[in-house]
Amino acid sequence: MGIAKDRIKIPSDVDNYITDELPDPVNESNLYNTITTCMIHDPCGPLNQKAACMKEGKCNKHFPKPFLDATFFDTNGYVCYKRTSTAHHTTQFGQIVDNGYVVPYNKRLCSWFRAHINVEYCGWNMLIKYLFKYISKGADRVKYTIKKQGNTDAASTSVPTATYQGSTNHDCRPINEVQNYLDGRYICSHEAVWQIFDFHIHHRYPPVQVLTVHEENMQQMVFNGESSILEVLSNPYASTTTLLGWINSNSRGNQGHDLTYLDYPKKYKWDKSSKSWDRRVHESSKMVGRLVFIHPTSGELFYLRMLLCHQNGCTLFKDLRTIAGTIYPTFRAACNALQLIGDDVEWLTCFTEAAMWATASQLRSLFCHMLFFCEVSNPLLMWNAAFDRMKDDYMHTVSVQVTDKIVTSLAGIVEQQLLHDLDDMLRSVVPSKSMRDCGLPVLSVYVTGVLQNRLLLE
Structure with missing residues (x-):
C-alpha cells in the first residue's frame, strides 16, 4: 500500500494506516466480523500446543505477540505495533483470544474486500532487498508424475507399492523417476484471474534507466541467429548502446555537456527504436540512471565505471581519460589523477x-x-x-x-x-x-x- 502524501516519520504515524487490535464490535460490527473471521492467527501456544505452527513448544510466527501501549521501532528498523490487553474475542471453538493473536491489517482495505489482507510497514532501507527478492523469486512450482493405471480393478491410487524381497508378484513394474519427472508451474485460481485481466503485479517508482558499461568496441551485440556476419556488421543499431548513444549525443551539440553519464537520464530519454538520446520535453521527470554493477576484479572496466560517474561532456572514449588537459594511458591512472582511488x-x-x-x-x-x-x-x-x-x-x-x-x-x-x-x-x-x-x-x-x-x- 503506497503512502504518498503523508509519509510515516514517527512511530505514531503507523497507527493511521496499520491496526493490530480488534475493532469495536458495536460501532464497527462489519469490520469486527471480518477481522475475527479472517485476521486472527489460529490459537496456538498455551491455547493449543498441537497447532501446526508450533515447533519445539513455540509458535514459528511468534504468536501471541506481546502487549504494547504504543507503537515503536526496534533497533533493527522493524516496527512493533500497538496492542492493548483490553479486547477479547471468543472463537467458534470456545477459545478466548486477545489482541496478541491479531494479524496487522488496514481498516479501509478489510472493510472494502472483507478478506485476509496482511499489511506491514517497511521503513528500513535494508528491507527493500527482501521486497524485490520476494516479487522476483518466481512462481510456485510443483513436482508430479503422470502414470497409467496398470490394473483397473486395483485401488484408486496410481502409485505402485513396493514389494518385499522374495515376493512372487511379477506384475510390479519398475519406476523410472527420471523419465516420469515433470517440473510444472502451479497457478492457483486467484493468480489465474489476476493474469487473465492483465493486472500489474507490482509498481515501481521512480522509473529506472539501466546504463550499460563497456570499453571501446567491447559492447555486447544482439542479433538474429540466422543473420550473416555481414548483415550484423552493416546494421548500425545492433552495436549501439546507451553509452555510445551518450557519446554520440555529446558530439552533435553543446547541450547536455554539463551532465555525467549517470545523470543523463534526468534530462534525456533513451529511445530504444532509434537507439539515441532525445531531450525531454518535461524535465521534471524523476527518471533515475543506474550503472550496471562491475566486479572490482574486472580491471580497467571497473575504473571506467568510476569515471562515468564524474566525467561529463565526453565525445570520445579518450575524453574519459583526460584530466585537466592531460590524457592518461589507462582509466585507472585517470581515477588516480581525480583522487578517486587510494586508501582503499x-x-x-x-x-x-x-x-x-x-x-x-x-x-x-x-x-x-x-x-x-x-x-x-x-x-x-x-x-x-x-x-x-x-x-x-x-x-x-x-x-x-x-x-x-x-x-x-x-x-x-x-x-x-x-x-x-x-x-x-x-x-x-x-x-x-x-x-x-x-x-x-x-x-x-x-x-x-x-x-x-x-x-x-x-
Whole structure:
C-alpha cells in the first residue's frame, strides 16, 4: 500500500494506516466480523500446543505477540505495533483470544474486500532487498508424475507399492523417476484471474534507466541467429548502446555537456527504436540512471565505471581519460589523477554500493574476492566497514530461534561464525589465504572446536 502524501516519520504515524487490535464490535460490527473471521492467527501456544505452527513448544510466527501501549521501532528498523490487553474475542471453538493473536491489517482495505489482507510497514532501507527478492523469486512450482493405471480393478491410487524381497508378484513394474519427472508451474485460481485481466503485479517508482558499461568496441551485440556476419556488421543499431548513444549525443551539440553519464537520464530519454538520446520535453521527470554493477576484479572496466560517474561532456572514449588537459594511458591512472582511488576508497565505495541490493552471502563472497584479487592496502579497515552488513542473515536466523535478550548475548558467537565462514572461503582458493594472513581477526580456539563438532551444533 503506497503512502504518498503523508509519509510515516514517527512511530505514531503507523497507527493511521496499520491496526493490530480488534475493532469495536458495536460501532464497527462489519469490520469486527471480518477481522475475527479472517485476521486472527489460529490459537496456538498455551491455547493449543498441537497447532501446526508450533515447533519445539513455540509458535514459528511468534504468536501471541506481546502487549504494547504504543507503537515503536526496534533497533533493527522493524516496527512493533500497538496492542492493548483490553479486547477479547471468543472463537467458534470456545477459545478466548486477545489482541496478541491479531494479524496487522488496514481498516479501509478489510472493510472494502472483507478478506485476509496482511499489511506491514517497511521503513528500513535494508528491507527493500527482501521486497524485490520476494516479487522476483518466481512462481510456485510443483513436482508430479503422470502414470497409467496398470490394473483397473486395483485401488484408486496410481502409485505402485513396493514389494518385499522374495515376493512372487511379477506384475510390479519398475519406476523410472527420471523419465516420469515433470517440473510444472502451479497457478492457483486467484493468480489465474489476476493474469487473465492483465493486472500489474507490482509498481515501481521512480522509473529506472539501466546504463550499460563497456570499453571501446567491447559492447555486447544482439542479433538474429540466422543473420550473416555481414548483415550484423552493416546494421548500425545492433552495436549501439546507451553509452555510445551518450557519446554520440555529446558530439552533435553543446547541450547536455554539463551532465555525467549517470545523470543523463534526468534530462534525456533513451529511445530504444532509434537507439539515441532525445531531450525531454518535461524535465521534471524523476527518471533515475543506474550503472550496471562491475566486479572490482574486472580491471580497467571497473575504473571506467568510476569515471562515468564524474566525467561529463565526453565525445570520445579518450575524453574519459583526460584530466585537466592531460590524457592518461589507462582509466585507472585517470581515477588516480581525480583522487578517486587510494586508501582503499574504491573498494569501500564498491562494497557500500553492493550492500544496497546484494544479500549477506553475496557480500561475503565479494569481500573475499576483494582480499584475493584487489590490492586492498588496509584489510582491517575494510573489515570494520563491512562486518555488520555481512552478518544480517546470521542475526536473522538466531533471532527466529531464540528470544531478543539471548540474541544480544550471542552477538560474539555470530561474529565467530562469520570469521569461520570467511576463513573457509579464503582457504578454498588456490593459492589459499587465511584471515590471519590478511591481518584480520582470527577465530578463537574454543569456538573453532564448537563449530567443528556436529554433535554440539545439533
